[in-house]
Amino acid sequence: MEHFDKKAIDSKVAAGLPFTDRWHNRFHLEMPFGLINDPNGLTYADGEYHIFFQWNPLGCEHKNKCWAHVRTRDFVHYSLPELSLWPSDEHDKDGCYSGCGFAEKGKVRVFYTCNAKNDGVRTPAQRLGTLQEDGSVRKDEIVIPDSPEGITGHFRDPYLFHRHGRRYFVIGAQADGEKPRGTVLIYKEGKDGWQNLGELHTRLGDFGYMWECPNMLHFGSYDALIFCPQGLEAREFDRQNLYQAGYIAGHLSLDSMDMMQHTKFQELDHGFDFYASQVFQHEGRHILLGWMGMPDRDDEYPTREKGWMYSLTMPRVLTLRQGHIFSRPAAELKALRIEDTALDIDSDMEDKLSTRLFDGSEVLMDITLGKAKKVELTLVYGLEKTVFSYDHTTQVMTIDRTGMKNGGRGVRRFKMFVDRVLSLQLFVDRAAVEAFFQHGEEAASFLVFPEKNIRPELRVTADAPLETVTGRVWELDSFRFNP
Incomplete structure (x- = not known):
């Protein structure tokens, strides 16, 4: 012992x-x-x-x-x-x-x-x-x-x-x-x-x-x-x-x-x-x-x-x-939000939306699909990426980590019903990612280990014009450890 x-x-x-x-x-x-x-x-x-x-x-x-x-x-x-x-x-x-x-x-x-x-x-x-x-x-x-x-x-x-x-x-x-x-x-x-x-x-x-x-x-x-x-x-x-x-x-x-x-x-x-x-x-x-x-x-x-x-x-x-x-x-986690650096997302999106994230970020986003059948949200780390893709026809969400070099990779798929609006709350820490879909109906947690020390970019793309994309991106503070 x-x-x-x-x-x-x-x-x-x-x-x-x-x-x-x-x-x-x-x-x-x-x-x-x-x-x-x-x-x-x-x-x-x-x-x-x-x-x-x-x-x-x-x-x-x-x-x-x-x-x-x-x-x-x-x-x-x-x-x-x-x-x-x-x-x-x-x-x-x-x-x-x-x-x-x-x-x-x-x-x-x-x-x-x-x-x-x-x-x-x-x-x-x-x-x-x-x-x-x-x-x-x-x-x-x-x-x-x-x-x-x-x-x-x-x-x-x-x-x-x-x-x-x-x-x-x-x-x-x-x-x-x-x-x-x-x-x-x-x-x-x-x-x-x-x-x-x-x-x-x-x-x-x-x-x-x-x-x-x-x-x-x-x-x-x-x-x-x-x-x-x-x-x-x-x-x-x-x-x-x-x-x-x-x-x-x-x-x-x-x-x-x-x-x-x-x-x-x-x-x-x-x-x-x-x-x-x-x-x-x-x-x-x-x-x-x-x-x-x-x-x-x-x-x-x-x-x-x-x-x-x-x-x-x-x-x-x-x-x-x-x-x-x-x-x-x-x-209580809302107290981590740094309001003066928050970015509003408000877009009648014809093509694609891209926003740079912070060292720690929270993203709240509503995507009204319109004519789009497939929508992708990609966390881009330089040449590496992790992709959330939703197929409205099959009602399947796919999380694809094969675009990362370090650590576990692979793909996860699950069924998720979306009528007109895909809702997402995403927390992106340095290595930890937690996603909540449709106001908490489903969740997905995973770790990524980007090769380069860069802030990720969030890109939204679709196979047809999306009706609207609205939301907010907050920079999040760190936990505080007090003796």
């Missing part, structure tokens, strides 16, 4: 801020060194949001899993990131895996999976912890010492939720058998501890070999199970990443352990780099953070050679409408 010196690691993080490398993002949470992944322990307590996330401070490999921690009141100003939870005993010696957070009696508590391997056998234990004044997490009692019968050692990522005044948690799992099968289990809190209610039944059938990072959300009279299935075959218009992040919406019956009348599985994000999202609730908002990365694809991220990897998404607010989750950037 590695030795983790919190004081030394925290000092090294502070020395690495603010970022100077041209691929480090300005308004996405990142670390100056090491590999980050799943957001964890998202909690609101005493006027502050607490964001934890997986972090290997010792290198760019998926091992030495610790938790980092930041606090923010507004998703713009953050405390300095710090090491908060790290492998230290027989239960979590092989990693502090993902989990959730909650506020209790004025304290921030966490509930996470301990990972220990002995003679090739994995023992996953679920443990509580409490955030201390110095930013570290005190490890408290183990509440579930191992995976239950019929479930392999792949049993992780507990997520607490409330129903009918009682506490429950949903947890990702793999059912044992000749062919391992992804599933989730639900536990109920009682006087004598936590009772395993068994598997949650769905109509999905054989749906991958492992389900990770489940969240159980409540929208009015509807429930949504968010989870990350591994082992699905790619299809023409969905499931095109190695692993997926999505949801089913319906009605949770804890009596029959059924997700009743649920929708088909739908993805939360159609980009190349989105996984392991977590949602927390505050003042009626469901706020999501995701990991901008993909497991088992580390070679697609050239920052590894610079000693750091991956980002978190910006916070998004989720709403459920007619069985579909819409996601919009949290309203």
